[in-house]
Amino acid sequence: MRAGGGGIVVRFTLNGREVEVTTRPNATLLDLLRNELKILSVRRGCETGECGMCTVLVDGLPVRSCLMLAPQVDGRSVTTVEGVGDPERLHPVQEAFVEAGAVQCGFCTPAMVLTAKALLDRDPNPDERTVKEAILGVLCRCTGYAKIVRAVRLAAERVAGGVRE
Amino acid sequence: MSSSSVLEEIRRAEEFLVVGKGVRRIDALDKVTGRARFTGDFVLKDALHVRLVKSPIPHGRIIEIDAERALSLGPVRFFTAADIPGENQVGYALPDQPLLPADKVRYVGEPVALVAAPDEDLAEKAAELVEVRYEELPAVFDPLEAMERSDVLVHEDRGTNIAEMTRVRKGNVERGFEESDVVVENTYRTGHQEHAPLETEGAVAIPDTQGGVTVIASIQYPHLCQRITARVLGLPHSMVRVVQPYVGGGFGGKDDMGPVVSAMAALVAFKTGKPAVLVYSRRDSFTSTCKRDPSVVRYKTGATRDGRLKAIEVQIILDSGAYANRGPYVLWRATMHAGGPYEVPNAKVDGFLVYTNKVFEGSFRGFGNPQVQFAAESQLDELAERLGMDPLEIRLKNLLRPGSRTITDQLLESSVGIYEAVKLLGEKTGFRAKWREYRRERAGRVRRGIGIACGYHGISTSRGVPDWSNATVILGRDGSVTVETGICEIGQGSWTAHAQIAAEVLGVPVERVKVVGGTSDAPDTGATHASRGSSIGGIGVYVAARRLRERLADAAARLLECDPSDVEIREGRAFRRDNPDDYVEWEELVQAAYGMGYEMSATGYFFLPKGKFDMERGLGYAYPAFSYIANVAEVEVDLETGKVRVVRVWPALAAGRILNPVLVEGQIEGAIAQGMGYALTEELKFEDGRILNPNFTDYLIPTSLDVPEVEEPIYVEDLYEYGPFGAKGVGEMALIPTPAAIMNAVKNATGVRITEIPATPEKVYFALRRAGVVAGE
Amino acid sequence: MLPEFEYHRPASLEEAVRLLSELGPDAKVIAGGTDLVVKMRAGLVSPRHVVDLSRLTEIRFIRDEGDRLKIGAGTTLWEIENSREVARGVPVLREAVEEMASWHVKTTATIGGNLCNASPAADAAPPLMVHDATLVVVGPEGRREVPIGEFFTGPGQTVLGVGEILAEVVVPKMRRGQGAAFEKLTVREGALSIASAAALVEISGGRFVDARVALGAVAPTPIRALKVERALKGRPATREILRSASREAKADIKPITDVRGSREYREEMSVVLVRRALERAVERAGGAWA
Incomplete structure (x- = not known):
């Protein structure tokens, strides 16, 4: 396939829903999500892949949406924090973030929550080091990461506990 | 009541x-x-996107600004100093800083003009096409050089590059040193620190129907933002309404930058009648916002044989960059805290705030205090070593207690919990035993060390400044x-x-x-x-x-x-x-x-009731109350590479009532991480005034894998009579002693005193080489 | 803001080669985007065409072929880190990849991208160099094989010609009696290397039968430390010999001073990293010190 300056149609799954949008080929996935689809929880950070604020999950794995071209998500599945839980039905990770006091300014929180979810989906019982490695790519200037790490492990305990019951 | x-x-x-x-x-x-929702999320229909045109040179006269090519691209608007309807002045302590300079630029990255367009890409392209002709002027970058020179002036009208001088004169330092059995003297240096809030600076300005403007911005003080924006637009304060949405981190920087960025966005909205959005890119945030003032601190301490402090003589030089901004207040705070939280009978402190042709400095968590505490707390360990004492002992001998007087001779009647905090911290960490053990061992490639440092911080504004x-x-x-x-x-x-x-x-x-x-x-x-x-x-x-x-x-x-x-x-x-x-x-x-x-x-x-302060001698009532902090840090030093890893930090806080322990822990953990970055990895590198690493690839703030374990804090609730339920301040505290605690631990591990931060692996390695701890390869 | 370009997503490697040959130097290849998008945003490149290889499953594989491993250039670093074949056959590559960047980058960044970007600090290169890997390049003239040591020609430069694509990396697997290790130095976790080193040794009868050492970030390209290797080969495997051989690294490298470190520091650290990599490689080779 090829597409020029005019526009390119991209079809993908966003938070479980099929979407079809026309976008510029030189738009990034971040541009597509924020500007076209108004998903504002995906933050515009450094736009050079350094800070992790624009994290989304593509086919369940965390990626930097500022480094992916919009046409590259064609046919794939994208998850933003809106697809993880809402105030009425929080995901265990979100619950744990609230309870552990893992939230300060909240700018990195969606990226952290998404990363934690992706981690727990693969590894339901990560040790501290594994959690720290997973969130290495998301910077946080407020918390010193301590309560974020604790929240992820708290969420793991809860989820694992649920399975055992 | x-x-x-x-x-x-x-x-x-x-x-x-x-x-x-x-x-x-x-x-x-x-x-x-x-x-x-954060500022950048409020993009309204018909909004204009604003971009900065920045100076590529550190010092020069603006000869001509040509926007013809930029304007030819399409619906582009363009603004310079000439478009400002009110007063072109955003200086804080001194009226030295224009919103957009009319005559000359003073640092690389200074915004000289604004470009606005209905779409972001167009605005960015247009900004690149604005041509500014400069007559370059000689520039000065080193504050020590700048304070001596009068041929190169950052602000000609001031006749000197020294923006502010401060002093404290308590007792008689000559006699104090005469009475001292040991005297220790060193020079300490600290670097720039970038706030690096993950949300960059930004403002959205919306014109209203009555000729005023509403500003949604990433700020720390709405009313200051209102006053400065109104001043720039020439409007009564009441015509500017300011609202903060959620703010993605501040750390002091947005106190200073909020009004500036708001005034820029408001200028565009006011002149065009359309909403205007200005969100700094990460690069803008590095090149064109204030930083923590770099410092050179010359410090001389005297004590008697039994470890009692007798005198300090301190010279503090802060590099203010191109504008004074908060510098005079930062310098005052540094000056009045120069003694550390100790009883010092004789003190002579001189402070200098110096202009240079680098990005301007400003408020940053700790506000001048981390720079002087790094020196003061390093000095104390050096003194202890000369006296054959351990670091805990010398501190317990000299710490402030209720009834003590500070170096400005302020009487502290109550709410002074630092002595108890340090005592408890010493017991909890087993400090003495570890400190002795690590000093004795000193073998192998990776050395372990433990260090302690204290700090105090006046709550509220300084001196008689109303609060x-x-x-x-x-x-x-x-x-x-x-x-x-x-x-x-x-x-x-x-x-x-x-x-x-x-x-x-x-x-x-x-x-x-x-x-x-x-x-x-x-x-x-x-x-x-x-x-x-x-x-x-x-x-x-x-x-x-x-x-x-x-x-x-x-x-x-x-x-x-x-x-x-x-x-x-x-x-x-x-x-x-x-x-x-x-x-x-x-x-x-x-x-x-x-x-x-x-x-x-x-x-x-x-x-807030406040007392009198004598500016001539720098004596009197400095702050309504102080919060106190002590951190113990345990480190590992890789001798072959110079890399320092902070393994664990134990904090102890005396900040009155702890209103919410989860929030307080969050402040402590975050401040320790930020203080560790300041001490070890965060280095802004300059070449002819230009920042070489305006990005997170090479300006290295701590990640999840770098931060130490932070133990549960010790709280000494030394209630403050005017605080709500007796609470004092917390936010800045844990950062203040962190660099010194780490460097004292490095000394314990290696026997080498590091006097300059950030102590990057390279700097530590060559310091170890110079001290003969390691040989070259 | 990214420059305007035409986007192409070829369905096969063959189509990709044809496209790139037709479009010429105005075309750039994208896979993970971790290099190209950053460069485009910085205004360092503004291609008129971008050819997306991220969907080419034919260059995305890890195959065990007995004594060697074949890794498709489109394989992500994350897949390499999680591959049992890589862990068993080329553990030093896994070690390097583990310490590279973040999970978020590794899920899209590819091994081919890391090599073709040709950064002097590319961390995947030294391990592949000590394994004497061969790179398979596909182009309009067909396939050709390039030893990895000849692939890099300068900072950001490789032997790839117009229309050529790096298709796969062929890596001889570790043999019994061999041991390898990777070391790198950064100011902070996840940061770019100040210097890095990989070592592979084979010990038999108390002697270094083979020794290969490669370094990153200390020369215009990742390089083999031939003087170090010569000082080891055939000599007894003692700590003293290893130590003095490591010092030869200074003669093998040509470091510069940049924002990450000075020339002097890189010189010293090259020796340290080479020594540490060699020491661990010897331990892993199971060979007791002579």
Whole structure:
């Protein structure tokens, strides 16, 4: 396939829903999500892949949406924090973030929550080091990461506990 | 109600329902679900996107600005100093800083013009096409050089590059050194630090129908933002409305930059009649916002054989960059804290704030204090070594206690918990045993060390600079509670603390309280800086809520047919103390009070009493109260590479009442991480005034894998008479002693004193080489 | 803001080669985007065409072929880190990849991208160099094999011609008696290397039968430390010999001073990293010190 300056149609799954949008080929996935689809929880950070604020999950794995071209998500599945839980039905990770006091300014929180979810989906019982490695790519200037790490492990305990019951 | 009686009452209270508890943040749900909105999310239809045209040179006259090519691209608008309708002045301490310079540029990255266009790409392209012709001027980058030179002046009209001088003269230092058995003298250097909030600076300005403007911005002080924006636009303050959305971190930087960025966006909105959005790129945030002042501190300390401090002589030189901004205040704070939290009978301190042709400096968590505490606390360890003492011993001998006097000769009558905090910290960490063991061992490639450092920090503004608190509390007819404050929520959790204070005083669950803050629509509460958000800011909430509580007790007494003093209100019910079954529900009570004609809103204004300060000698009343901190850090040093890893930090805090331990821990953990970055990895590199690493690839803030374990803090609740429930400030505290604690631990591990931060692996390696601890390869 | 370009997503490697040959130097290849998008945003490149290889499953594989491993150039670093074949056959590559960047980058960044970007600090290169890997290049003239040591020609430069694509990396697997290790130095976790080193040794009868050492970030390209290798081969496997051989690294490298470190520091650290990599490689080779 090829597409020029005019526009390119991209079809993908966003938070479980099929979407079809026309976008510029030189738009990034971040541009597509924020500007076209108004998903504002995906933050515009450094736009050079350094800070992790624009994290989304593509086919369940965390990626930097500022480094992916919009046409590259064609046919794939994208998850933003809106697809993880809402105030009425929080995901265990979100619950744990609230309870552990893992939230300060909240700018990195969606990226952290998404990363934690992706981690727990693969590894339901990560040790501290594994959690720290997973969130290495998301910077946080407020918390010193301590309560974020604790929240992820708290969420793991809860989820694992649920399975055992 | 006198303030001392309030403190008595608080002291008598045996338990609190909400205060002191790890109450959940009131904004947590918005943030974990991604619903929280930040400045850049408010892009309105028809909005113009604004971009900066920045100076590529460090010093030069503006000869001509040519926007013809930029304007030819399409619907592009262009603004320079000439377009400013009001006063082109955003200086803080001194009137030295234009919003956009008319005559000359003073640093690489200085915004010289603004470009606006309906789409971002067009604005960016247009900004690149603006051509500015300069006549380059010789530039000066080193503050030590700048203070001696008069041929190269950053601000010609001032006749010198020294922007401000400060001094403290206490006792007689000559005699103090004569009476000393040991004297230690060293020079310490600290580098720039970039705030690096993950949300960059930004503002959205929306013109209103009456010729004014509403600004939504990433700020720390709405009323300052209002004043400066109004000044630039030439409008009465009342015509500028400022609202903060959620703010993605501040750390002081947005106190300074908020008004500047707001004024830029407002200028575009005002001139075009359209909404204007200006969000700094990460690069802009590096090149064109204030940083922590780099410093050179020359420090001489004398003590007697038994370890008592006799005298200090300190020279502090702060590099202010191109503008003074907050520098004079930063310098004052550094000057008055130069002795550390110790009794020093004789002190001579001289401070200099020096202009250079680099990006300007400003407010940053600690505000001049981390620079001097790094020196003061390093000195103390060097002194202890000369005396054959351990670091804990020398500190315990000299720490401030109730009844002590500071180096400005201020008498500290109460609320001085540092001695107890350090004592407890020493016991908890087993400091002495570890310190001796690590010093004895010193073998192998990776060495372990432990270090301690203390700090103190005046709460509120310095000297006689007026400070106050203010808030409005409104009870809705349905019993809901609204707190209006100018304090900003920048991640620290002040609004949650405010809700706790209101809930505790009124006797309702926290969930009933809504906080509307960070807006010029609320009373001017002063800035969210100087660790004053929850403490000073909370006083107004406390006072206002007390007023309502008295009215409600009165109303309840009429309903319950008893004396108001017999009424208790808690957990959403008012009842007779002698008969809890005789009660009215909260909603019912509020409605009845409305019906009886009670005013169900109240303001709580409180003007902080302050003493006199003699500027000539630098003596007198410096701050209404101090918070205190001590950190113990344990490190590992890889001798072959010079890499320092901080393994663990134990904090101890004496900051009065801990209103919410979860929030306080968050502040401590974050401050330690930021202090560690400052001490070890965060290095802004310059070449001819240009920043070589304006990005997160090479300006290295700590990641999840770098931060140490932070142990549960020790709290000494040394209540402060005017603080809400006795609380003092917390936000800045744990950063202040962190660099010194780490470098003292490095010394314990290696025997080598590092006097310059950031202590990157390369710097530590060559310091170890110079000291002969390692040989070259 | 990214420059305007035409986007192409070829369905096969063959189509990709044809496209790139037709479009010429105005075309750039994208896979993970971790290099190209950053460069485009910085204005360092503004291609008129971008050819997306991220969907080419034919260059995304890890195959065990007995004594060697074949890794498709489109394989992500995350897949390499999680591959049992890589962990068993080329553990030093896994070690390097583990310490590279973040999970978020590794899920899209590819091994081919890391090599073709040709950063002097590319961390995947030294391990592949000590394994004497061969790169398979596909182009309009067909396939050709390039030893990895000849692939890099300068900072950001490789032997790839117009229309050529790096298709796969062929890596001889570790043999019994061999041991390898990777070391790198950064100011902070996840940051770019100040210097890095990989070592592979084979010890038999108390002697270094084979020794290969490669370094990153200390020369215009990742390089083999031939002087170090010569000082080891055939000599007894003692700590003293290893130490003095490591010092030869200074003669093998040509470091510069940049924002990450000075020339002097890189010189010293090259020796340290080479020594540490060699020491661990010897331990892993199971060979006791002579």
